[in-house]
Amino acid sequence: MTKINHIKTLRNHEDISINKIAQRAQVNWRTAKKYADEDQVPQEKQVMRKGMMYEDHWGEMVTDWLIEDQKLKPKLRRRNKTIFQELQTHGFTGSYRTVSYFIAEWKEGKGNSDDVKDKNSERLNHPPAEAQVDFGITEAVKDGKFIDVHCLIMSLPYSNAAFTIPLPGENQECFLYGLKKSFELLGGVPRKLRIDNLKAAVIKARNKDGEAIFTDEFLQFANFYRFEIQACNVRKGNEKGHVENKVGYVRYNFVTPSPVIESYEDLTTILSEKLAQDRQRIHYAKEVRIQELLDEELNHALALPDEDYPIFKETKVTANKYGEITIDSMKEHIPKGYNFSYLHLILYWDRYKVVSPYGEILHSDFRPYMNKNRNIPWLSIMRAWASKPRSVPYSRYNPYLPGRIAAYLSIEPLTLRKERLHWLINLLIQYDMEEVNDKFYDLLQQQSERTFDSTSHPYDVDWSKYDLLQPGAQEDGEQRV
Structure with a gap:
């Protein structure tokens, strides 16, 4: 550039001919002419795509196939390997990697760089004492059956800590109760709480015409605890990406396989202990224990109110002529319910x-969804075990077996274990697992009478004495199941 500037100066300011400029600058005449009389305007560098996929017709061919396949269902579309093999039938001599790179680039921009959407994410700032909440669904085993568990997870991005409250649903009562218990476990109240468009809290989602509109109950709850509500945009899960990741983290690390529980409170205790242990690990970026960061974060949190906040929802209902009202989409009979115009x-x-209009409590019980469960598919499980009896002690379903059945199948000889599995399979065609466990002695006696004298079998056991050996057995020898 210095030499070009020298040539320009000789030509423009000293009016020297091209020949003399070439001599003085010691350059070719054509070079002197170019830089002396032509303007050197900066130009953007054009990136040209090179390679056989762009210079030959192969890229055009693949593009046509991709556009053609877009009209079909995903399972009917050609994969990269299929496209590569079809290209080879047309004389293509390139590699599979070359084709894969081209396809990936085409899918990224859909063949037109002007249509490429900016996928960069804005880096979110996470000050202390700001939380995100969301529900995640998992399952547990209660009373020998599967139940769906809706875990309300509150995460704190600053410290990477989380708190989980297992609940039977995602209605407003569960949501507010879960938040209340989360604050108590935290020992404080986050200053800001980010939520998505939960029906339990949001009447109208945030859009271009205005901010989100929240339910009166949620606003009253937020005013009591003094936290600020932050609503996410519609279909923008990345705005609360920390809790989205925590939902999967809790599910795969702490409730898989499904734990055996006695109640939702029991599962709350189990998860609280596991999450407390998890907070002893080092933060992935700050190289400090999560618990230490949480302790620091608590200094910025709001204090818990001195008064307790009651979580309930009150409505007026009318009983039908059978004395029934609808709760959680289920009919519930209320004694004397039809005697009153409303309840x-x-x-x-x-x-x-x-409660009656005069304040009399007519009926009180668990909500119907507290008893909602699904049977464990014991018949199919037993059939799988029968084909591989060695796997019984190590199966994920083994902890779910009732005590008598578990002991019955714990016998070491695999041949005898397989026989017992086949006997249980035949019973499960007629009874469910609870009935088999309850009638275990009677069914076993019937089996013994049909086959052989039970005292003559080397592996037979007096199962009536088995219950006496169990912790918590009653004086009359019956097991508490």
Whole structure:
């Protein structure tokens, strides 16, 4: 550039001919002419795509196939390997990697760089004492059956800590109760709480015409605890990406396989202990224990109120002529319910009560969804075990077996274990697992009478004495199951 500037100066300011400029600058005449009389305007560098996919017709051919396949269902579309093999039939001599790179680039921009959407994410700032909440669904085993568990997870991105409250649903009572218990486990209240468009909290989602509109109950709850609500945009899960990741983290690390529980409170205790242990690990970026960061974060949190906040929902209902009202889409019979023109229904997260217009409690019970469960598919499980009896002690379903059945199948000889599995399979065609466990001695006696004298079998056991050996057995020898 210095020499070009020298040539320009000789030509423009000293009016020297091209020949003399070439001599003085010691350059070719054509070079002197170019830089002396032509303007050197900066130009953007054009990146040209090179390679056989762009210079020959192969890229055009693949593009046509990709556009053609877009009209079909994903499972009917050609994969990269299929496209590569078809190209080879047309004389293509390139590599599979070359084709794969081209396809990936085409899919990234859909063949037109002007249509490429900016996929960069804005880096979110996470000050202390700001939380995100979301629900995640998992399952547990209660009373020998599967139940769906809706875990309300509150995460704190600054420290990477999380708190989980297992609940039977995602209604307003469960949501507010879960938040309340999360604050108590934290020992404080986050200053800001980010949520998505949960029906339990949001009436109208945030859009271009205005901010989100929240339910009166949620606003009253937020005013009591003094936290600020931050609503996410519609279909923008990345705005609360930390809790989205925590949902999967809790599910795969702490509730898989499904734990055996006695109640939702029991599962809350189990998860609280596991998450407390998890907070002893080092933060992935700050190289400090998560618990230490959480302790620091608590200094910025709001204090818990001195008064307790009651979580309930009260509505007026009318009983039909059978004395029934609808709770959680289920008909519930209320004694003397039809005697009154209306009733007060008070819903808590786990229970309900029905009160007459005069203040008399007519009925109180668990909400119907507390008893909602699914049978464990024992018949198919037993059939799989029968083909591989060695796997019984190590199966994920083994902890779910009732005590008598588990002991019955714990015998070491695999041949005898297989026989017992086939016997249980035949019973499960007629009874469910609870009935088999309850009638275990009677069914076993019937089996013995049909086959052989039970005292003559070397592996036979007096199962009536088995219950006496179990912890918590009653004086009459019956097991508490």
